[in-house]
Amino acid sequence: MQVKQNQNLLLIGDNYISKVLIGTAKKLSIPIFCDKKFREAAGRSAHDVSALARYASVSRQLAFYVNSEECLEWITENFYGKRIKYAIGLLKDKAEFRRIASSLYPDFYFRRLSSEQLETFDFPEGKVLILKPAKGFFGIGVRKINNKIEWKAGVKEVMAEVKKNSKYFPKSILDNSYFVAEEFIDGEEYAVDMYYDSFNEPVIMNIYHHPYRDKRDTRNVLYYSDANIISRLMPKAIRFFRLLSEHLYLNRMAIHAEFRETKSGKLVPIEVNPCRFGGFGLADLTYYGYGFNPYEHFFAEKKPNWNAILEKKSGLELGWILANNPDIDLSKSEPDHKKFRSTFTKILHYNEMDYKKWPVFATVYAQSRDINEFLKYLHVDFAGYFKKTPR
Numbered sequence: 001m002q003v004k005q006n007q008n009l010l011l012i013g014d015n016y017i018s019k020v021l022i023g024t025a026k027k028l029s030i031p032i033f034c035d036k037k038f039r040e041a042a043g044r045s046a047h048d049v050s051a052l053a054r055y056a057s058v059s060r061q062l063a064f065y066v067n068s069e070e071c072l073e074w075i076t077e078n079f080y081g082k083r084i085k086y087a088i089g090l091l092k093d094k095a096e097f098r099r100i101a102s103s104l105y106p107d108f109y110f111r112r113l114s115s116e117q118l119e120t121f122d123f124p125e126g127k128v129l130i131l132k133p134a135k136g137f138f139g140i141g142v143r144k145i146n147n148k149i150e151w152k153a154g155v156k157e158v159m160a161e162v163k164k165n166s167k168y169f170p171k172s173i174l175d176n177s178y179f180v181a182e183e184f185i186d187g188e189e190y191a192v193d194m195y196y197d198s199f200n201e202p203v204i205m206n207i208y209h210h211p212y213r214d215k216r217d218t219r220n221v222l223y224y225s226d227a228n229i230i231s232r233l234m235p236k237a238i239r240f241f242r243l244l245s246e247h248l249y250l251n252r253m254a255i256h257a258e259f260r261e262t263k264s265g266k267l268v269p270i271e272v273n274p275c276r277f278g279g280f281g282l283a284d285l286t287y288y289g290y291g292f293n294p295y296e297h298f299f300a301e302k303k304p305n306w307n308a309i310l311e312k313k314s315g316l317e318l319g320w321i322l323a324n325n326p327d328i329d330l331s332k333s334e335p336d337h338k339k340f341r342s343t344f345t346k347i348l349h350y351n352e353m354d355y356k357k358w359p360v361f362a363t364v365y366a367q368s369r370d371i372n373e374f375l376k377y378l379h380v381d382f383a384g385y386f387k388k389t390p391r
Helices: 019-027 036-042 049-056 071-078 082-091 094-104 148-165 227-245 286-292 294-301 306-312 339-341 372-381
Strands: 006-011 032-034 063-066 110-114 130-135 143-145 178-183 186-195 202-209 222-227 254-262 267-274 317-324 333-336 346-352 360-368 387-389
Touching: 006 019, 006 036, 006 049, 006 071, 019 032, 019 286, 019 294, 032 036, 032 049, 032 294, 049 071, 049 178, 063 071, 071 082, 071 306, 071 339, 082 094, 082 267, 082 286, 094 110, 094 267, 130 148, 186 227, 186 267, 186 294, 202 227, 202 294, 222 286, 222 372, 254 286, 286 317, 286 346, 286 360, 317 372, 339 346, 339 360, 360 372
Parallel strands: 006 032, 006 063
Antiparallel strands: 110 178, 130 143, 130 178, 186 202, 186 254, 202 222, 222 317, 254 267, 317 360, 333 387, 346 360
């Protein structure tokens, strides 16, 4: 296996594997590394993860892309360079990230708590908190807790939800050992996919609105993007990423970040995930919706012409809908994909998911001129799209 200068690497772990991502790596002849059990999904030409050690022995600049948090450990265990190890270690731990973010937002309240400390935590008077796992994914185990009275019940709900979903994700992605209790930011939630180029300059791949049904809702059901969202938020996002790069070495790194925009218009970071874009296929919305490949742009250091792209997509809403598994006996029911597909005006791409392996039965990439067509899924009972399994 020959090592090239400025090599790109794709690392595949235990999470949803995007066909667009795999196809891009093969097209660009980017080496793919994975555990043996993912060889079929990653492609027969994929290398065993143990071969990463060969790359670590050669001095050069590497650009990593991962589909799963567990792959970050492969990078920090095999590759030299304190700066990238420090950046990955800090960003993937939500409590550690909050610590460095506090220097940018000094008035922001947060605490890192072990599962044992949750019982005796002294809830701060006058605060509304978000409780979530320090290592988490997919919005699992995230709760808004309004006061001291709600704390015990909130902790119980969070622990139960993490335990229930631990069968879907390994401990490196979802863990109930440590939690973050942080100040609730009142405002709309947004997500940004971007990368830092060779000059440490931010390059935006997409910006999504992540709405909720109500103030107690923490599910992942809908992300959508449009020309207005990107035009309005791009300058704010770039300002934050430039500021972050002054504190960390982020050269040639892909990032998926989540923010809340306050009523005053301030963009406050919730978390910043290194070496990847939006997981579970979210980043593919850029490919199906805006017509350019975010993975190829990252690997080849291309920059999208946003002015031309947004002019072409003016007036369109581009949505990614996650059809969450309902709370029913899945051993006796199966998804009715035909019925669910019929609820969309224009589907760009439809993924049937293994509902027994994942917490969703489908992910849908759709287009509409009416945002209400997407917002309605926040109120849908997905049990209506299941039917009894034939005997």
